Amino acid sequence: MSDSTTSELPHTAAGGPVSYAIFQLARTHRAHAASLLRALNLHPGQELLLMQLFDHDGQTQAELLERSGLDHSTLSKSLRRMQEAGLLTRQPASHDRRLMVVRLTEAGRALQEPIADMWRTLEQLSVGDLTPDQIQAFTTYARAIEQSVRDHSRQEPGD
Known part of the structure; x- marks a missing residue:
């Protein structure tokens, strides 16, 4: 089932559905964060x-x-x-x-509260439809994936 807000998995990405989901999530999240940051004149x-x-x-x-x-x-x-x-x-x-x-x-210090507000807004938008248990599980899985990628990156020759 798909609609205009759901990206279908391209056939080429079939071997990496989690990686594709992470990419889509990161791209969408970053784009929305960028629009909120523009309002604060930040990149x-x-x-x-x-x-x-x-x-x-x-x-x-x-x-x-x-x-x-x-x-x-x-x-x-x-x-x-x-x-x-x-x-x-x-x-x-x-x-x-x-x-x-x-x-x-x-001027930099004056941005602390506006940035904290922006972060809270982004968080609410991101997890507003999730339960506390889902939020905790997502955070745990995201950190585990991040650590796995970091560990693998450190092991690659040429680093």
């Missing part, structure tokens, strides 16, 4: 960096790199855009001028 991913800084302001770029899971060029580009937008500052560390310390500005 997808910037809210995640801000969330790291809300919890631990004054991190080095290396610490943000490790905590965010982004690659170096993506992080640098995002931080540059956010600095140009007046959301944060980057200055050399006093103890080691080679390290750049990232700090929120007042």
Whole structure:
């Protein structure tokens, strides 16, 4: 049974129905999150960096790199855009001028509650029709799948 809101599984993806479902879910979720972020004048991913800084302001770029899971060029580009937008500052560390310390500005700090509201809105939209047990099961399965993919990625030669 299918309707206009349900994507049928392409024949080529028949060997990976879970992977295809994850891809479709991630794409749809990210698109909706992007529209909510646009209302805050943010690009997808910037809210995640801000969330790291809300919890631990004054991190080095290396610490943000490790905590965010982004690659170096993506992080640098995002931080540059956010600095140009007046959301944060980057200055050399006093103890080691080679390290750049990232700090929120007042404008960046002012986004904490709007981002928390956006996250709550996205969560309600995402799980509004699920029971608490379904939410817990989904979260457990999603984390297990993520860990499995991470573990496999670490084992691949050439990393």
